[in-house]
Amino acid sequence: MKTLPHEIRGASPELSRKIPELLAPVGNFETFMAALDAGADAIYLGLKKFSARARAENFTLADLELMTGFAQRRGVKVFVALNTLIRNDELSEIYRTLAALSRSGVDAVIVQDLGLTQILRRDFPEIPIHLSTQLAIHNAAGVERMAGLGCRRVVLGRELTLAEIGQIAATTAIELECFVFGALCLSVAGLCQFSSFYGGQSANRGRCAQPCRRLYRHGGKEDYLLSPSDFNALDFLPELVRLGIASCKIEGRMKGSQYVRVAVGVFRRALDEIKAEGELSPARCRGLHAELVEAYARPTTTANLSGRYSTTIIEPGRVASNGVVLGKLRRAQPEPGSGSGMRVRLRTARQLESGDRLKIISPGRDGRDNSFTLRQAPCLEQKGVREGARMLSLTVPFACRVGDLLVKVGSRDQYGRRGGAWYRQQLVAERGPEPVQAQARSFAARLPAWLSEDRAEKDEVAARAPAAHSAPSWLIKLADWTGAQAFLRRPGRRVALELNGRVWAAIAGRERECFRRYPELEWSLPPLAYPGREAELRANLSRLVRAGFRRFHLNGLDQLEAFSALTSSRDDFCLATGPFLHAANQAAIDFYAEQGFSLVHLTAELDEKSLRSLKPAPGVGLAQSVFAFIPLLLTRIPLPLERRERKFFSRRREEILAVSRDGLTVLVAGAPFSLLNLAESRLNSSLSLKIIDLTWAPADFDLSRFHKPHRFHLDDLSLTSYNFPLEWQ
Numbered sequence: 184m185k186t187l188p189h190e191i192r193g194a195s196p197e198l199s200r201k202i203p204e205l206l207a208p209v210g211n212f213e214t215f216m217a218a219l220d221a222g223a224d225a226i227y228l229g230l231k232k233f234s235a236r237a238r239a240e241n242f243t244l245a246d247l248e249l250m251t252g253f254a255q256r257r258g259v260k261v262f263v264a265l266n267t268l269i270r271n272d273e274l275s276e277i278y279r280t281l282a283a284l285s286r287s288g289v290d291a292v293i294v295q296d297l298g299l300t301q302i303l304r305r306d307f308p309e310i311p312i313h314l315s316t317q318l319a320i321h322n323a324a325g326v327e328r329m330a331g332l333g334c335r336r337v338v339l340g341r342e343l344t345l346a347e348i349g350q351i352a353a354t355t356a357i358e359l360e361c362f363v364f365g366a367l368c369l370s371v372a373g374l375c376q377f378s379s380f381y382g383g384q385s386a387n388r389g390r391c392a393q394p395c396r397r398l399y400r401h402g403g404k405e406d407y408l409l410s411p412s413d414f415n416a417l418d419f420l421p422e423l424v425r426l427g428i429a430s431c432k433i434e435g436r437m438k439g440s441q442y443v444r445v446a447v448g449v450f451r452r453a454l455d456e457i458k459a460e461g462e463l464s465p466a467r468c469r470g471l472h473a474e475l476v477e478a479y480a481r482p483t484t485t486a487n488l489s490g491r492y493s494t495t496i497i498e499p500g501r502v503a504s505n506g507v508v509l510g511k512l513r514r515a516q517p518e519p520g521s522g523s524g525m526r527v528r529l530r531t532a533r534q535l536e537s538g539d540r541l542k543i544i545s546p547g548r549d550g551r552d553n554s555f556t557l558r559q560a561p562c563l564e565q566k567g568v569r570e571g572a573r574m575l576s577l578t579v580p581f582a583c584r585v586g587d588l589l590v591k592v593g594s595r596d597q598y599g600r601r602g603g604a605w606y607r608q609q610l611v612a613e614r615g616p617e618p619v620q621a622q623a624r625s626f627a628a629r630l631p632a633w634l635s636e637d638r639a640e641k642d643e644v645a646a647r648a649p650a651a652h653s654a655p656s657w658l659i660k661l662a663d664w665t666g667a668q669a670f671l672r673r674p675g676r677r678v679a680l681e682l683n684g685r686v687w688a689a690i691a692g693r694e695r696e697c698f699r700r701y702p703e704l705e706w707s708l709p710p711l712a713y714p715g716r717e718a719e720l721r722a723n724l725s726r727l728v729r730a731g732f733r734r735f736h737l738n739g740l741d742q743l744e745a746f747s748a749l750t751s752s753r754d755d756f757c758l759a760t761g762p763f764l765h766a767a768n769q770a771a772i773d774f775y776a777e778q779g780f781s782l783v784h785l786t787a788e789l790d791e792k793s794l795r796s797l798k799p800a801p802g803v804g805l806a807q808s809v810f811a812f813i814p815l816l817l818t819r820i821p822l823p824l825e826r827r828e829r830k831f832f833s834r835r836r837e838e839i840l841a842v843s844r845d846g847l848t849v850l851v852a853g854a855p856f857s858l859l860n861l862a863e864s865r866l867n868s869s870l871s872l873k874i875i876d877l878t879w880a881p882a883d884f885d886l887s888r889f890h891k892p893h894r895f896h897l898d899d900l901s902l903t904s905y906n907f908p909l910e911w912q
Contacts, residue, residue: 202458203428206262206360207447210239210436212603212610215250217440217596222451225260227293229389229436230280233273235266235295235317236436237389240603244283249610251287260290264436266315268387268786269296270911271768271796281307291335294318295373295387298770301777304333306631311335313360317373317387319763322347322714323354325741330357336429338362340372341414342819343713344490349426350714358429363416364446364475365434367486367496369395369409370816374710374763377815379788380852381837383909387765387788390912399839401824401831406499408831409850411820415483417471420453421463440598445478479506479540479592492821499823501549506542506592509533515583525579528564529589532572535561538595543579544588554592555580631770658806659889660707660736660876662844664689666886671701673890679705679736681878684845687723694730705734707878708742709845710763710817721745736784738763743778759806760784762814762876769797776800782872787813787856790911795867804871809858810895811876812884813905815839815850822848840881851879857902859895 207223209215218226228250229241242250251261263284269277277299284292285307292310294300295317303312313336314320314329326337336358339348352359370377370386377394379385384392395409414434416423423431431454433446449471457463463471475483482505484496514528535541535557542554561577579589598606661667662681670676678701680686690697697704706727712720720742724735728749737743738761746756759782760766760775767786775783784806785794799805822841824831829841830853838853858866875889888896 202454204430205450205454206430206432208433208435212606213440213598214443216606217444217598218447219259221444221447223447227262227264229264233265233267235389239436248287251289252614253610262291262293263289264293266293266295266317267389268765268767269299270793274768285310297774298768301770301774316340319371319373321711322717322741323351324717324744325739326351326355326357328740328744336360341367342371342487345419345422345488347714352426360430360432361423361428362414362434363431363450365414367411367414369411369818369820375816376813380813380815385788388912399831399833408499408823411496412482412484413480414486418485419488421457424457441594441596442478449474476507481505496820497823506590509589509591512585512587515585518578523582525583527579528576530572530574539591540593542590542592543583544590655870655873658872658874660874660878662878679707681707683709694726698731707736707761708738710738725749733757736761757781762787772800776803782806788906788911790906790909793911799869805869806872806874807870808874808876811856812879813852813856814879815852817847817849854901854903856905858907
């Protein structure tokens with residue numbers, strides 16, 4: 184067992200000098216070469232599909248083969264990110280993609296979808312599995328569960344503290360990967376439906392439209408309430424090394440080569456100094472921080488590593504990147520013939536070249552809407568040259584004023600000037616003889632029976648046929664003990680209650696009495712139990728089991744470990760997946776069946792076609808939410824909202840509620856999701872359970888609307904069918 188974080192300070196020199204891999208983001212051929220030149224030990228990249236950065240340039244399979252050979256011949260590993268949820272109709276394509284990755288010899292794939300994990304374990308065991316941060320594995324139990332399934336590495340979330348990372352590292356032998364630099368998501372990764380709910384662009388499909396970077400109205404004014412600073416763990420790098428972290432990851436597959444070159448170069452030098460000296464001196468650290476300015480990031484934060492978020496992690500008045508200040512405008516005059524353009528002059532000691540990305544920052548603004556690309560090099564005016572500074576003049580394509588700042592937020596460096604096509608040609612020319620690879624099993628031999636074309640056609644016919652089984656039952660999910668009792672006292676009502684802190688306070692010490700009164704009550708476990716809270720959750724769970732309760736809805740794979748410790752046979756329980764365990768395809772249903780679940784809750788993001796294509800596995804039923812207040816995201820980051828006013832609005836007047844619960848803030852859509860008005864024939868005919876999920880209902884929501892079975896009072900509500908009538912993207 185590894186030593187605990189507070190003991191690592193006295194670790195042996197050998198432990199201190201074991202340096203983690205430096206993992207760099209690659210989104211195009213320019214950043215690929217920049218990452219290798221800057222000293223990356225490994226790179227991660229995405230293909231044209233199934234990548235959590237779908238808007239990056241990404242690569243074809245032919246590109247990947249070129250890059251893999253080039254990188255591996257230089258000792259650099261190549262990881263392919265297939266870190267999205269997979270639609271059921273994409274499984275055949277996933278098999279073809281994995282067969283190609285197997286032939287290309289990539290070093291690992293990064294996975295979010297547990298169905299894809301199932302496919303890899305069963306049909307492509309030669310490809311190592313790295314579990315994406317999108318899986319939200321956040322404690323040692325979750326890491327150990329996936330290690331037991333043969334996964335090689337887990338990418339931990341950026342919301343963890345250094346102490347929490349240490350607790351996980353101390354109790355597992357599996358490789359751990361931590362982010363050290365890059366953009367910071369407001370949400371716990373993989374648990375965000377914000378972009379999908381309000382724009383039809385799913386973050387879990389790699390298409391996040393970044394609603395957190397937008398303006399919202401709260402308390403009578405508009406601010407960037409949800410836009411966090413960028414992440415920079417440089418100050419904590421020696422501690423992460425001492426913990427034995429396997430890989431230090433830089434975020435940024437959508438960033439340019441300048442960003443990749445600077446960020447990788449800085450962390451390469453930092454890790455090399457830690458290897459040589461065992462520490463990173465304060466002076467050296469300050470120098471490296473100064474270099475990172477050239478990466479043109481937003482203001483940076485160490486997030487939660489110290490155990491406490493900075494109060495400035497979200498600056499409501501700022502959303503854009505910092506950049507490098509070039510100087511104040513000394514003159515700004517209309518440019519004849521350029522519309523609203525201005526001819527400006529300023530003194531600066533920095534270089535400016537055609538292709539640089541610039542912005543103008545006026546007092547009280549961050550310049551987000553005043554950015555432009557320099558189309559030609561500025562004019563150098565010799566007059567006023569002194570102390571290395573030069574007087575420059577250039578055209579700005581919009582109105583600005585004397586005293587505004589000109590800021591450089593991006594550069595077209597040597598990699599950008601040469602361009603991706605040039606680098607690709609170099610890789611083709613450099614490629615040596617094709618490596619001799621072991622013959623892989625044929626693609627067709629790996630396809631499971633339910634993916635055969637004949638079976639697919641039969642399933643499509645069956646989906647259109649009338650349901651032949653009994654009608655599904657109904658379940659009400661709640662998060663309040665008082666509200667739950669009103670339903671439990673009504674005969675025949677099936678109720679699941681969230682095991683949150685407020686509910687536990689209401690029943691603690693009365694578990695047996697609760698069971699005697701409500702033996703059919705089901706329990707829904709919370710989605711996140713960070714290190715330090717695991718033991719509390721297990722203890723409470725154990726008391727419920729001893730009282731006699733046997734029906735539980737799980738929202739994390741770590742929670743399976745708790746049941747393994749409670750009894751030698753999981754058959755004693757009726758376990759269901761909750762909404763935070765995604766089930767978007769048949770392979771995921773197979774995975775949950777193998778793990779002992781008897782009910783799978785289908786992902787709320789799915790469209791009608793995707794939902795209707797899914798079938799139960801033997802002994803496993805399907806459940807679907809037909810009414811819910813959708814949790815848009817969960818975060819540990821403190822939001823700049825007044826305590827009494829926890830409601831804010833988008834510019835399209837979409838209402839969003841901020842709910843605080845057990846150390847988390849959950850943003851909830853004000854408009855409830857509902858399929859209750861749809862004809863039964865449009866739902867999945869194989870459903871065994873329909874769920875009315877009031878877990879995140881506002882405190883003033885009238886629960887009595889659902890007291891009478893099948894006679895719901897919803898006419899006065901503004902409802903949404905979410906992605907159901909659309910195509911899930």
